[in-house]
Amino acid sequence: MTHRDEGRPSVGPAPAALRAAVWALRCLGGRWQPSRRDTELLAARLESRVLEPGMVVFAQGQVPDGVWIVRNGTLELVSGTGRRRVVVGVLPPCGIAGDVPLLLGRPAVCTVRALTTVQAVFLPAAAFHTLLESSPALARGWLTALARRQSRAQEALAETLTGDAKSRVARLLLREARNGTVHCAQGTLAAMLGLRRPTFNRVLKEFEREGLLTVGYRQVALLAVDRLQHCAQQDNG
Known part of the structure; x- marks a missing residue:
């Protein structure tokens, strides 16, 4: 191995992993263009998951173990239980769950569960933090996406009330x-x-x-x- 090749992986992410990463980055929205390096960093850490209807992704009061992005199906966000159960919202394809409590370092304020069979990509918590710390472009893209989601949530609340x-x-x-x-x-x-x-x-x-x-x-x-x-x-x- 030459000096130029030191520190580089001998084999890059598989094509399927790269496609999943490209799709996940598109879900963040906006006009930013992630670099090949950013895409490969994400591809190396994403995991494919399947959730059956009713399966809990993470519970209210718990810190999520990672970030979930819906590829197919629907996730439900619920606060409270029994008669005090309130549906906060649903996440269709490209919906993202888990990043807010991980960024805040706080337990989730609602339970997220699968309404239908859900195909998703999963980014473990440690990998999520590492990506944002190692890539300013990814950090900016993710924060912009969070701001956009916050704006939509405020609009939805006003429409609901x-x-x-x-x-x-x-x-x-x-x-x-x-x-x-x-x-x-x-x-x-x-x-x-x-x-x-x-x-x-x-x-x-x-x-x-x-x-x-x-x-x-x-x-x-x-x-x-x-x-x-x-x-x-x-x-x-």
Whole structure:
């Protein structure tokens, strides 16, 4: 080995690991362009995981053992138990969980569990901290993504707390839709708004009668987005 090759791994990450790293970096969003070195650093540390429905990723009050990024399926964020159980939100593909409590060095404020079968990539806690410390570009990209998620969370909270039931349901459906469909159980959606299940179902049935959407098993297909947007802007309370 020559002096130039010292300190370099003899074999780089596998192509599949590199593809997973490229995808994970895209989930951070923004216009930044990670370098080949940053991509390889992440690829060397990512692990593929599969979660079955109901499996707990990490619990409220515990420090996560790493960062999770959803590739397929949905994770649910829940605070409290029993009658005090509140659905804080759901994470679709590209959703990220675990990084905030790890950065703060504090236990998680909610439980994260699999709503469906979930395929995810996992970054162990030690590797997460090492990556951010060794790559200023990755640190900036991750912090920008956190700021963007915080902004969306504040907007979602404002939408949840204001308006009558119809406008709140319309805003939630528009926000959670992916390619025109909301893949989530009605009970979870009702809990995200703090509405009683009968109230939420009544609004859905009214929207369905008006031809705005169709309701299926664990999904709501939006048929008239423009009319739903009009409903979202109304407040008949």
